Amino acid sequence: MPFYRSIRQRRSQKKLSYFFDLQLTSMLDIFIVVLIFLLKIYAVSTNSFSTVNGIKLPYSFSLDTPPDTLQVIITPEGLTFENNRIIDFIQTASEAGSSNSVYTFKTSDLDEGGRRIVALYDALLKAKEKSELLRLKSKARDEKGKPLPFEGFLAIQADKSVRYDIIRKIMYTAATADFKTFRFLALKHEE
Amino acid sequence: MFKRPSSRKRKPRHQIFLNLVPIIDTMVVLIGFLLFTMAFLVLVSMDSPFPTINPQDIAKKLLEKPLQLTVTLRESEVEIWSPFQKITPKKIPNIMPGQPDIKSIHNTLVEVKQKFPAENKIVLVPFAGTNYETIIAVMDGMRLLEKIDPVFFAKNPRNGIDEQIRFLFPEVIFGNLLGDS
Numbered sequence: 001m002p003f004y005r006s007i008r009q010r011r012s013q014k015k016l017s018y019f020f021d022l023q024l025t026s027m028l029d030i031f032i033v034v035l036i037f038l039l040k041i042y043a044v045s046t047n048s049f050s051t052v053n054g055i056k057l058p059y060s061f062s063l064d065t066p067p068d069t070l071q072v073i074i075t076p077e078g079l080t081f082e083n084n085r086i087i088d089f090i091q092t093a094s095e096a097g098s099s100n101s102v103y104t105f106k107t108s109d110l111d112e113g114g115r116r117i118v119a120l121y122d123a124l125l126k127a128k129e130k131s132e133l134l135r136l137k138s139k140a141r142d143e144k145g146k147p148l149p150f151e152g153f154l155a156i157q158a159d160k161s162v163r164y165d166i167i168r169k170i171m172y173t174a175a176t177a178d179f180k181t182f183r184f185l186a187l188k189h190e191e
Numbered sequence: 192m193f194k195r196p197s198s199r200k201r202k203p204r205h206q207i208f209l210n211l212v213p214i215i216d217t218m219v220v221l222i223g224f225l226l227f228t229m230a231f232l233v234l235v236s237m238d239s240p241f242p243t244i245n246p247q248d249i250a251k252k253l254l255e256k257p258l259q260l261t262v263t264l265r266e267s268e269v270e271i272w273s274p275f276q277k278i279t280p281k282k283i284p285n286i287m288p289g290q291p292d293i294k295s296i297h298n299t300l301v302e303v304k305q306k307f308p309a310e311n312k313i314v315l316v317p318f319a320g321t322n323y324e325t326i327i328a329v330m331d332g333m334r335l336l337e338k339i340d341p342v343f344f345a346k347n348p349r350n351g352i353d354e355q356i357r358f359l360f361p362e363v364i365f366g367n368l369l370g371d372s
Contacts, residue, residue: 024211031218038225043233051232058324061331066236074323115369155236160324164317167326171368175241182241186327188233 049185051157052080058160060186069183070127071155072120072170074162076103079120079170082127086119089166102163110169117173124154124177154179237330239363258307260300261314261366262333264291264321271299278303289320297332297359301340304359308345313360316367334361 047068051057055075073080079087089103111118128150135147142148154174158167171182252259256275263270269291272280283295304310313333317326336343336359343356 024215028211028215028218031215031222034222035218035225038222038229041229042225043230044228047234049234057232057234058327060235060237060327061335062235062237064236064238066234153238157234158323160322160327162323163319164321164323164326165319167323168319168365168368171241171365175368180241180243182239183236184239184327184330185234185236188235 049155049157050083055157055159056161057157057185057187059189061189062186066155066183066185069151069153069155070124070131070179071157071185072174074156074158074166074170076159076161079117081120081123084123086123087117104166105169112176115169115172116176117169120170120173121177124174124179128152128178150178151181152179153181153183155183155185157185237327237334237363239330239365242364242366242368258303258310259314260303260307260310260312260360261316262296262300262329263316264325264329265318266320269296271296271303278306289322289325291325291329293328293332296329297337300333300359301336304343304356305341308343308356311358311360312362312364314364314366316365330363333363334358 047066049066049068049071052073052075055073070082076089078085078089087105087109090106091103105114105117107114109117109119132147132150135150138147140148156167156170174180174182256277258277259274260278261270261272261274263272265285266288267285269283269285270280271283272278281299283292283299286292300313315326315329315333317329336357340359344353345356346352347354
């Protein structure tokens with residue numbers, strides 16, 4: 001009687017207990033450890049500086065937290081202003097392919113005797129105009145009731161290998177577009 | 192005579208389970224919030240103004256002859272000097288070509304600060320090939336005081352009280368932005 005035997009066998013099988021408790025204690029232990037770790041290393045940033053792939057920033061012992069400003073990102077290959085790539089550097093023919101090759105500007109990118117970067121100057125002027133327009137529309141006023149003056153801060157985020165020659169041209173260009181204070185960004189050096 | 196023990200069976204104790212689910216819910220929310228709002232790369236900054244050229248300032252400078260402490264970076268050495276000969280110029284050889292000896296620069300500047308505690312400005316003149324990492328390292332050495340450095344005091348012009356100085360030369364100005372060197 002195979003049919004009856006099957007029913008008997010099924011009845012004799014051990015049933016799982018109705019209440020199945022998941023052991024959460026060990027999970028809770030892990031969560032507490034993770035939470036304490038996160039609280040210990042927690043750091044909040046009040047700015048929204050973005051970065052680009054492949055950039056290697058230098059480290060600094062400075063403790064000044066940069067407030068939000070317009071920023072220029074300089075990689076060994078190009079220049080980015082407010083997330084828009086505006087300049088691509090070139091390698092000189094003699095140095096192309098060499099490990100010590102130096103990237104530089106195209107002659108057409110510069111004016112004023114090779115000191116000013118044309119594309120960056122145009123972008124900075126546009127940004128300044130936009131900022132002044134926003135200040136004009138804003139309700140924030142100074143003591144005399146006039147719109148707040150343009151501050152002219154420019155954050156510079158550069159790869160650690162970028163030469164001063166390039167940074168100097170950017171600073172000069174920014175100054176001609178009325179950005180008179182430069183904010184050099186670096187990664188915080190953990191002591 | 193002792194009383195006879197009860198023959199009634201003891202009831203089994205009910206095991207109490209703490210309900211950990213809401214605690215875990217809170218933990219998950221907290222961890223998610225912390226991970227979402229955390230800055231993994233902490234950025235710091237160093238401000239530097241563009242040098243302004245004003246004929247009146249130049250005339251005033253020539254009269255007053257300020258310290259105008261200048262640090263000139265070269266491929267093989269660093270020179271610390273003053274255009275008005277307020278200090279004895281000092282040349283510090285680089286550790287490697289293009290890599291200045293930051294510690295020696297810092298120590299020399301600390302000596303200068305001891306003579307001119309109220310001075311805050313310093314002019315940095317890097318050469319064209321100086322990389323950004325070196326500029327940041329030199330600026331750190333020029334701006335910040337270390338724990339082992341001597342303590343400096345200067346009179347606060349607002350209230351006339353001597354206050355401890357926290358920075359060495361915090362106002363770094365680039366000296367050759369208009370030049371070609």
